[in-house]
Amino acid sequence: MTLLVEFVLLSFIIPLISSILLFLLDGKRADLFMLSTLSLSVVLNVIATVIYVASGMPTIHTVIASTRTLGEILGLLIDPMSMCIGFVVATAGYAFMLYSVKYMTPENIEHPVYRGKGRFHGWMMLFIGATLAFIYSSTLLQLLMFFELMSLSCWGVVTYYLTPECRRAGLKAFITTHTGALLGLFTAISFCIAKSISTSLYSLNALSLNEKLVIFTSILIAALAKSAQFPFYSWLPDAMVAPTPATAFLHGAAMVEMGVYLLARAIQFMQPLPIGACIALSVFVSLTLLLTAYLFIPQKDAKRLLAYSTIAESGIMYAGLIPATLGITLGLRASMYLLFTHAYVKGLAFLAAGLFSFYLGTVKMPSIRGLIRGSKFTAFTWIFALLGLAGVPPMPTFFGKLWVVMSLAKAGLKQEFTWIPLIAVIICSSVFFIVSLRWIHNMVLTESTSLESKTKYTPSIIFSASMVMLIIFALVSPFIGYAFINMIEMGSV
Numbered sequence: 001m002t003l004l005v006e007f008v009l010l011s012f013i014i015p016l017i018s019s020i021l022l023f024l025l026d027g028k029r030a031d032l033f034m035l036s037t038l039s040l041s042v043v044l045n046v047i048a049t050v051i052y053v054a055s056g057m058p059t060i061h062t063v064i065a066s067t068r069t070l071g072e073i074l075g076l077l078i079d080p081m082s083m084c085i086g087f088v089v090a091t092a093g094y095a096f097m098l099y100s101v102k103y104m105t106p107e108n109i110e111h112p113v114y115r116g117k118g119r120f121h122g123w124m125m126l127f128i129g130a131t132l133a134f135i136y137s138s139t140l141l142q143l144l145m146f147f148e149l150m151s152l153s154c155w156g157v158v159t160y161y162l163t164p165e166c167r168r169a170g171l172k173a174f175i176t177t178h179t180g181a182l183l184g185l186f187t188a189i190s191f192c193i194a195k196s197i198s199t200s201l202y203s204l205n206a207l208s209l210n211e212k213l214v215i216f217t218s219i220l221i222a223a224l225a226k227s228a229q230f231p232f233y234s235w236l237p238d239a240m241v242a243p244t245p246a247t248a249f250l251h252g253a254a255m256v257e258m259g260v261y262l263l264a265r266a267i268q269f270m271q272p273l274p275i276g277a278c279i280a281l282s283v284f285v286s287l288t289l290l291l292t293a294y295l296f297i298p299q300k301d302a303k304r305l306l307a308y309s310t311i312a313e314s315g316i317m318y319a320g321l322i323p324a325t326l327g328i329t330l331g332l333r334a335s336m337y338l339l340f341t342h343a344y345v346k347g348l349a350f351l352a353a354g355l356f357s358f359y360l361g362t363v364k365m366p367s368i369r370g371l372i373r374g375s376k377f378t379a380f381t382w383i384f385a386l387l388g389l390a391g392v393p394p395m396p397t398f399f400g401k402l403w404v405v406m407s408l409a410k411a412g413l414k415q416e417f418t419w420i421p422l423i424a425v426i427i428c429s430s431v432f433f434i435v436s437l438r439w440i441h442n443m444v445l446t447e448s449t450s451l452e453s454k455t456k457y458t459p460s461i462i463f464s465a466s467m468v469m470l471i472i473f474a475l476v477s478p479f480i481g482y483a484f485i486n487m488i489e490m491g492s493v
Helices: 002-022 027-054 079-103 117-135 141-160 164-183 185-194 199-208 209-226 234-241 244-252 257-267 275-296 300-323 329-359 376-390 396-412 416-446 463-485
Strands: 060-067 069-078
Touching: 002 060, 002 069, 002 079, 002 117, 027 079, 027 117, 069 079, 069 141, 069 199, 069 209, 069 416, 079 117, 079 244, 079 257, 079 329, 079 463, 117 141, 117 244, 117 257, 141 164, 141 185, 141 209, 141 234, 141 244, 141 257, 164 185, 164 209, 164 234, 185 209, 199 257, 209 257, 209 329, 209 463, 234 244, 234 329, 244 257, 244 300, 244 329, 257 300, 257 329, 275 300, 275 416, 300 329, 300 376, 300 416, 329 376, 329 396, 329 463, 376 396, 376 416, 396 416, 396 463
Parallel strands: none
Antiparallel strands: 060 069
């Protein structure tokens, strides 16, 4: 088990350290160093996953640092949930960074990049390392530390192009998520310290029901801000000014999903929870899903449409956590299963949108026509991604959404008000499906007009390789994910 722990540690320490050095590099040297160090990190993570599965998927809790007054402050929590989500972050993150090698070049029509590549790679490697460290954290204090590092990395990539619009969007993203941390995680940690309770996740179960409600509410605020849920949702669509590989990671394997993961951890370790936790989560989930269902309709920018889709998909993941607050393990599993399968499909959608930007110079969907004639590969990936996000069977996300609906229906037998978020899930998914069909028809099947000469292109081998990688992972993710998710249990082990 020592080797497993060491590999997990190195999988996030390597990108964290390499991120510092990347700020000093540029061009092909930055590409080479980034790919070398990230490849090593991913290989270590995959090997650790194989070792973990071969050992029977036990729960391993390793204390790294502790104090007499605060107890455990740093530690590793290796269990089916962290290994599953860590795997998707590492593998999807690699595909996004491979894509960035070609995307961040002067050939990009909409956003040509002549220098500063090392700065982008540096922020992204910090993002990846902080996300992986967050996933394996075993204390609230440690979660806060890497929560803030993710917010800082998000600011770095959103402001990358250094335009006034980018600066405003980056500042808005940082302030919103940091405010969530201040109101949420800082409050939860301060409460634990005031009560002379360790911030370890394992200490949360010993709280009284009223104390659990305080901690839950605090963590809920932090999670909603991180995931851009109502009322914190507006920062995410604005953050679409970031380079496409960064938005793919932001939406597909980091930040937004990590809010869901944070709350899932709290729910897992605080059983049983008071009914107030279920009510509060149901209200925010229902409002988020109904709002995004409305906002899908007027979107004409591909990346902003995908941003609202991420808000909605995260809302559905939170919907799975509603029954989990009632002690229903199926809800926790459904939420994590959807997170796992969603990551690859959402990343693929953003990389397809990146091809619009790179080759056509726009992500405005009304301006894009005749994709099926111009680039069959782009057309296929765009259709695959949109239908996947809509949860059309047998697409990977269909099974995750089905699990969420089943868990909500089960919760409805205990608390009737949980039927409200269930209906909201169905409405939101249905609206996105209709909107997706509309844009598939307009962008793929409609004859091209003014952009006809531009729409004919053959994607670079780097683009194709990274996107094919995501398609393969998306197709096999239901089978990989189920092996891990089915082992997740409620309560500390």
